[in-house]
Amino acid sequence: MTNRLRIQTPQHESVESAVEALVAERFASRLFAEDPTLWGPEAESEAAIRLSWVTLHESSRALVPDIVALRDELRGRGVSRVVLCGMGGSSLAPEVICAAEGVELDVLDSSQPDMVRSAIHDLESTVVVVSSKSGGTVETDSQRRIFEQAFTDAGLDPSAHIVVVTDPGSPLDEQATAAGYRVFRADPHVGGRYSALTAFGLVPSGLAGADIAALLDQAGQVVADLEDDAASNDGLRLGALLGVAAREGVDKVVLFDHDGRGLGDWIEQLVAESTGKDETGILPVVALSPGDPVTSDEIVVHLGTEDLPSQPWSAAVQGSLGGQFLIWEVATAVAGRILSIDPFDQPDVESAKAAARELLGGDASLPEPDHRGDVADVYGSSATSVADAIGELLQQVGDREYLALQLYLDRWALQGLESLAPRLAARLSRPVTFGWGPRFLHSTGQYHKGGTPVGVFLQVTCDPAEDLPVPGRDFTLGQFIESQAAGDAQVLRDKGRPVLRLHLHDLEAGLAAIKDALA
Numbered sequence: 359m360t361n362r363l364r365i366q367t368p369q370h371e372s373v374e375s376a377v378e379a380l381v382a383e384r385f386a387s388r389l390f391a392e393d394p395t396l397w398g399p400e401a402e403s404e405a406a407i408r409l410s411w412v413t414l415h416e417s418s419r420a421l422v423p424d425i426v427a428l429r430d431e432l433r434g435r436g437v438s439r440v441v442l443c444g445m446g447g448s449s450l451a452p453e454v455i456c457a458a459e460g461v462e463l464d465v466l467d468s469s470q471p472d473m474v475r476s477a478i479h480d481l482e483s484t485v486v487v488v489s490s491k492s493g494g495t496v497e498t499d500s501q502r503r504i505f506e507q508a509f510t511d512a513g514l515d516p517s518a519h520i521v522v523v524t525d526p527g528s529p530l531d532e533q534a535t536a537a538g539y540r541v542f543r544a545d546p547h548v549g550g551r552y553s554a555l556t557a558f559g560l561v562p563s564g565l566a567g568a569d570i571a572a573l574l575d576q577a578g579q580v581v582a583d584l585e586d587d588a589a590s591n592d593g594l595r596l597g598a599l600l601g602v603a604a605r606e607g608v609d610k611v612v613l614f615d616h617d618g619r620g621l622g623d624w625i626e627q628l629v630a631e632s633t634g635k636d637e638t639g640i641l642p643v644v645a646l647s648p649g650d651p652v653t654s655d656e657i658v659v660h661l662g663t664e665d666l667p668s669q670p671w672s673a674a675v676q677g678s679l680g681g682q683f684l685i686w687e688v689a690t691a692v693a694g695r696i697l698s699i700d701p702f703d704q705p706d707v708e709s710a711k712a713a714a715r716e717l718l719g720g721d722a723s724l725p726e727p728d729h730r731g732d733v734a735d736v737y738g739s740s741a742t743s744v745a746d747a748i749g750e751l752l753q754q755v756g757d758r759e760y761l762a763l764q765l766y767l768d769r770w771a772l773q774g775l776e777s778l779a780p781r782l783a784a785r786l787s788r789p790v791t792f793g794w795g796p797r798f799l800h801s802t803g804q805y806h807k808g809g810t811p812v813g814v815f816l817q818v819t820c821d822p823a824e825d826l827p828v829p830g831r832d833f834t835l836g837q838f839i840e841s842q843a844a845g846d847a848q849v850l851r852d853k854g855r856p857v858l859r860l861h862l863h864d865l866e867a868g869l870a871a872i873k874d875a876l877a
């Protein structure tokens with residue numbers, strides 16, 4: 359498939375001169391030579407260990423035969439269902455790769471007890487890929503423990519059904535090696551959100567049946583263009599467009615994927631976690647239809663088409679999936695350069711994790727609700743009904759603000775709730791993002807806490823139908839997800855942002871009340 363980028367901007371000269379400056383300083387060839395000095399002295403040490411993604415189309419080749427052989431061996435044993443346990447960069451790329459090829463992959467990126475429990479079935483024919491770069495992400499570690507227990511209870515050997523992807527020497531590497539699991543060690547010089555073409559993207563996708571060799575070929579085909587110090591370089595042009603737009607205050611990017619492969623969710627993490635820091639950045643807004651409402655501070659990007667949207671700031675990006683991964687990674691690195699931020703760290707993600715750890719470990723107490731109700735408890739508002747609390751929150755969405763809907767619910771069971779976002783955006787005439795918790799904490803979570811401080815937040819949590827203990831830990835998943843929501847709310851409030859949390863005791867009635875109030 360031909361790769362093609364079309365852009366439209368009212369600031370043609372500024373974008374052109376940004377591209378010319380990048381060409382003059384040989385940004386592209388230096389990036390592909392892994393030059394860590396491109397983002398300034400403060401970013402240099404992190405960049406020095408994060409740039410190997412530019413060569414993955416070649417260096418990841420060696421993985422392909424091993425993954426295909428394991429897939430054949432598993433299928434020979436009747437193991438064909440693949441569940442992926444992993445958060446953010448450890449799960450978003452495989453989700454897109456498998457969706458693009460129409461192969462089944464159950465992506466379990468949640469700590470919601472009902473959702474995790476619903477993944478435990480057909481164990482005899484299931485392989486669980488446990489993916490974590492750091493090897494310390496609590497969601498992933500908890501899922502691993504739960505599956506180990508489930509396999510053992512079913513009389514199955516966990517080592518015959520669990521495959522691990524992690525960085526060499528991580529705590530997970532050590533545990534998994536000791537337990538006799540099959541371990542794929544990823545390239546440690548690639549950050550999570552740039553890891554689509556490492557073992558993190560390839561192992562689960564390949565086991566599920568995707569053509570991973572073709573994906574690497576596709577990436578290889580765009581390298582010559584992307585490393586070229588030329589004004590025609592699509593990575594430079596897209597990055598310059600995003601960076602210049604953000605500098606002009608057009609700092610939200612609406613992403614609509616015409617191919618329906620969910621590429622927007624992958625770009626969302628890449629752009630939000632890479633740029634959303636130092637109180638600046640680009641907020642991605644995933645659109646559900648090409649006609650979703652757009653505000654004047656948004657740039658609209660359509661994926662999988664050559665047809666430019668009609669908005670003044672817009673782009674159309676067409677191409678193979680492997681090519682798109684690389685083009686967006688280069689563009690994000692370029693936008694980071696233009697915004698003078700380090701596109702390879704995520705400094706504010708840790709603050710919410712730390713707050714959740716304190717709440718879970720009993721070092722801090724969970725907040726009491728401001729109002730207790732039969733259907734829902736209210737936190738962060740003096741209102742005594744769902745409708746009034748939401749009404750008050752929406753009052754705080756002014757001309758500069760955006761609203762973030764953050765639902766810590768079972769995303770498999772409640773698919774379709776995403777449509778609340780565009781409907782609300784039409785009502786408010788402001789951008790509205792939608793995130794399933796805790797998935798979004800590893801994606802837009804960095805931007806919400808570290809980016810431009812104009813977010814207004816609605817959190818929804820619920821009593822699980824049935825809680826799930828985490829084997830070997832002194833907490834349940836229900837306690838964990840509540841601590842995650844409360845921890846994130848605490849960090850946001852400390853930063854002066856409005857956060858309303860509605861905790862539903864009756865899921866159906868609570869969601870109906872929320873939908874009514876938002877409508």
Ligand SMILES: O=P(O)(O)OC[C@H]1O[C@](O)(CO)[C@@H](O)[C@@H]1O
Nearest residue numbers: 446447448490491492495550800
């Ligand atoms: O692969 P890990 O180490 O489990 O991390 C998962 C995700 O968590 C983050 O570190 C932070 O949310 C992401 O950058 C990363 O993709």
